[in-house]
Amino acid sequence: MDVLTDLLHRARAQNALVRQLIQQPPWSVTFAEVPPLSVVAAIEGRSVVRLDDQAVPLDAGDIALISGVDEYTIADDPATPPQILIRGGRKYLPGSDEELCGDWALAPRTFGDGLPGATVMLRGAYELRGAVGGRVLELLPSLAVVPTGSRTRAALDLLTAEVGCDEPGQDAVLGRLLDLVLVLALRAWCARPEAGPAWYQAMADRAIGAALRRMHEDPARRWTVAGLAAAVGMSRASFAARFAALVGEPPLTYLTGWRMTLAADLLRDTDRTVAAVARGVGYEDAFAFSAAFKRAHGVSPSAWRRRTWAS
Template sequence: MDVLSDLLQRAQASDALVRQIIARGPWSVTYADVPSLSVVATLGGSAWLRLDDGVPTMLAAGDIALITGVGSYTIADDPATPAYYVIRGGQKYTIDGEPVEWRGEYLAPRTYGDGLPGATTMVRGAYDLRGDVGRRVLELLPPLAVVSGTPQNRPALDLLTTEVAREEPGQDAVLRRLLDFVLVLALRAWCANAELPSWYQALSAPGIGDALRHLHDDPAHRWSVAELAAKVGLSRATFAARFTKLVGQPPLTYLTAWRMTLAADLLRTTTAPVAAVARQVGYEDPFAFSVAFKRTYDESPTTWRGRGR
């Protein structure tokens, strides 16, 4: 498995919310208390997206917006349209905080709006990425990343908007995988032109990308620099120098950091004993694991687990 796929698989929560809006202006919706990552795609027409109280950004048909690390954002037909409603915790409120029933706006499963001719059609998906692995994914993105519509992305968006309005067995699983697909397409397009962390840039480097894949495929293995170099067909010295230059860390330093990232999430999300967590990330000696963990997080695994819960 490639490194980006590994990060996404480890980081995502088991559920994802997908909803469709089909509405003709004027309209404006604010999403509050949003998850760590939202995916907003304009399928027909255009819309304006504003983070918190920031500058509005126009989304044309086919555009995909990735939103991270914000408290709220607003989608509207026009920047001048005043705020109408706030969605918080799945409940609709007026801007004054009064609950509002979803009357007359339910067009199909997971689909809201008026459905009138000339309406804008949008799909919104939301994830809550987990722990330190999720943080690595979010580090790839600014608060708002907009990917322009392309012919390559359109079939995935069309399929997502078709499926979001259906209700059949396994529908949530289908939507989750389609949303994953759209997310990966958008991430790949954004990362092709953005200034990214050194480890991501190294994924496409000959030999180094393969080495990163080996480390992510089997982080518990007792890797040595010599073994990694042999795996990718480079001399030990050449591999170590190239890895350090491209990734920004020596190979085994990167491996330790990745092991600690995995361990931090295991301590938060499982009840496995510290010794079992240590073995899962490559440490036979729980004491050595605790020393390495404390060096990274400034507290013991037990304290980290207690504080996280």
């Protein structure tokens, strides 16, 4: 299993939200109290994403990945003043608690006026899980724009064709198509040498990519540098040097960091004992596990569990 697949599989929440906007300019919609990750795509016409002091244009087919923010605005033009605030699935006047009335729906999951010359936008939102979800968010700045490409455009066309339908299994179809759009957009973003994390670039290396896959497929195995090197057909010294150069840290440092991420979510999401969690991520000695966990997260495993269960 490659690193990106493992991250997305473990972080994925259910019931991803997908909505379509078909609105004639001028228009401006602000989304507040948003989930950790949003996917906004321009389907027809030009638009902008406004985030803090940024106003980034989107051409048809462009995808914006928005992460780790409380609020953002999509509009037809940077100069269009805010018109609608969406919070908790309800519409408000911006800067007011006055809820707007009236039916804005054109079809299931489709909103706007639907008039000729309208801009068409898609928006998907993800609730990501736990510490692994945090690692997904670390891949991105608060706003990452992926220009249109043949593969992303084809996936967006499929999602657009399905979003207005209301047939059995529709939420499952939309969730999987949104996943496809997200994965293709993340690939495109991370593949940029100046943007992607070191481990993403390292996956293209035959030996180091294979070592990363092995660690993610079986993180609890008692891996050693020598064992990983032998598994990918390299000497211990050459493997250790190449891994550190490409990934940015030694092999076992990377492995320990991933194990501590998995452990944090096991402590939060299960009632396993600390000793059982330790064994689940490759530690026979619960004391050694607790020391490693505290170095990574700043608190003991028990304190982490109490804090996350209380939140």
